[in-house]
Amino acid sequence: MSAVAVPESDSVEPTPSGVTPRAPRALAGSSDAPNEAPIRAVFQPIVDLLTGLPIGYEALSRSDREPEQLFAEARRDGTVWELEQRCRRATLERVAEMRHLHENRLFFLNVSPDVLEDPRFAEDFNADHLRRYGIAPSSVVLEITEKQSISDHARVEELVRAYMSQGFQFAVDDFGSGHSSLLALVACAPRFIKLDGAVVRDVHLHSYRRHLVRALNAFAASVDSRLVAEGVEQWEEIETLMRLGVRYAQGFLFARPAADPPEVSSQLAGHLREALSKAEGAFGDTDEHIESLVEPVLALTVGQATVEEIHVMFRNRPALDHLVLVDGRRPYGLVTREDLSARLAGRYAYALRYNKPAERAAKCHALVVSSDAKITTLASHAMERAPADLYDPVLVVDSQGALVGTVTIKSLIKRSIELQVRTAQGANPLTGLPGNRAIQRWIEAEIASPTLTVVYADLDRFKEYNDCYGFLMGDEMIRLAARVLSRLASGALEGRLGHVGGDDFVAVFSNGVGADALARACAEFDDEKRSLFDAADLERRYLVARNRRGDVEQVPLVTISIAVIEASKLSGPAHPAALSHVAASLKTLAKKKTAEKGQSAFVVERRSYPADDPAEQASGSARDGVSSDGK
Secondary structure, three states, X not given: OOOOOOOOOOOOOOOOOOOOOOOOOOOOOOOOOOOOOXXXXXXXXXXXXXXOEEEEEEEEEEOOOOHHHHHHHHHHHOOHHHHHHHHHHHHHHHHHOOHHHHOOOEEEEEEOHHHHHOHHHHHHOOHHHHHOOOOOHHHEEEEEOOOOOOOOHHHHHHHHHHHHHOOOEEEEEEEOOOOOHHHHHHXXXXXXXXXXXXXXXXXXXXXXXXXXXXXXXXXXXXXXXXEEEOXXXXXXXXXXXXXXXXXXXXXXXXXXXXXXXXXXOHHHHHHHHHHHHHHHHOOOOOOOXXXXXXXXXOEEEOOOOEHHHHHHHHHHOOOOOEEEEEEOOEEEEEEEHHHHHHHOOOOOHHHHHOOOEHHHHOXXXXXXXXXXXXXXXXXXXXXXXXXXXXXXXXXEEOOOOOEEEEEOHHHHHHHHHHXXXXXXXXXXXXXXXXXXXXXXXXXXXXXXXXXXEEEEEEEEOHHHHHHHHOHHHHHHHHHHHHHHHHHHHHHOOOEEEEEEEOOEEEEEEOOOOOHHHHHHHHHHHHHHHHHHOOHHHHHHOEEEEEOOOOOEEEEEOOEEEEEEEEHHHEEOOOOHHHHHHHHHHHHHHHHHHHHHHOOOEEEEOOOOEEOOOHHHHHOOOOHHHOOOOOO
């Protein structure tokens, strides 16, 4: 589920004297409370994988006893309401002490459906109640836990609308486990969908889970929600999630829950940048970095100016739209003309803030990206921000985190559209897959990698099928091949598929492809192609058509032949043309195998070739280098 950074809240007006009301003391540890074990709040970060920064924290309750035991006893005694109330109050007390955080970050608070439906909840927890703690409702996300089912969906929908009108946001927790997850989505219309850790765990090892995550992420985007992957513990999981388009994650890999909300270490942030670079390289035909769009920006050191001085700068320099505050060389916050004017427009805001340090006017949650981020990726992520931040410029840093400049949303969207048009122009109109130029770039970019694997695939006896069944059915057969090969590519960690033209396809795998996956693709094609044949042809296992010489003959059913070449088998500096020469020999062998067996097949070249004359080497006996399709 995705989280959008909440703008600094100005909804809590200070008193004319400038004193913010003191937060009321909670009953978290009072001895007369139900389940008398003291409650304390801890926080776990929810991390934006694009920036490496927390967009918020999930608030969790801890005690000297296990939380599961406490809540089990509360359910037994009928005191769940009282226990959750104490947990919320303990959390609000702690958040009230961290004003520097809750003005710039989200806080996710768990609430069970039965407590949400309790009439006491609306009386005890609302916007006015939060303001007593100095907390804006816009910085609070209510997580509807999936431990219990929702008994009255109409009532929950009504409550959700009421809370959203006050500025609260909602999340569905542990999606994929628990009770009636789809019904919870309908009832809550959540801003965030938190994917259960059981689905995320080992996602890099299970293609079914990857397809599920990809589908859920697409669904979340279509309803303006954000998918958050919970329970992340391995870097392989993060890398896979990034390739699947998931932007937000939470888990022990980043930090364990702590009383002081943890930040992401610089080392982890560096790993995230590397993983993001790999993920962006795995998709699409556009590879332009945002560094081409970066513009210089006025940067002021923290403590160098006041709000008044910045206001004067904007007034005297009409072309100045924004500036950046830096701490050393690293960005601290963004100040825009529009946001500063809004901040100074309140009844007391002008007098109270005008002579304050400039940091008081900065957006400390501004979107910060590395200069090697991809344009189309960034354009998509920038549009996911909160409405108040949507048109803010993006801060760009180098590999050391130092400010380089900014990119305006206008230039970002303009260039992104240009690149997408270029991609569309190079795509095959039948399948929408990238064409020859993209395939060549993929191979050239990875040709030095010892794990590069290139897969060439085409259909056997396709011309006869097309002549017999017509070009519309022929197009369907080609689309089927594209779907099967796309699943093969998406099932790998770094696979990309292109359509050369006609019935020819090329897939490029940065980290190789397994024989099991190849065998599965062959089997899937043979199974799914059955819907494209008449029953009579299926029963006799051939169709009657004219061959390429014009003679009438019995033509076997269409199969797919796959040739697999590993770049490591070409010694010396290989070239894409060398791979094509080897592929020609292998495809001949693959077609011979499909004809013999009447089934789709693949061959994997296991021999090594000198890079100077691969065609001559490939013309010899290839049988020693064949890996059969496993059928």
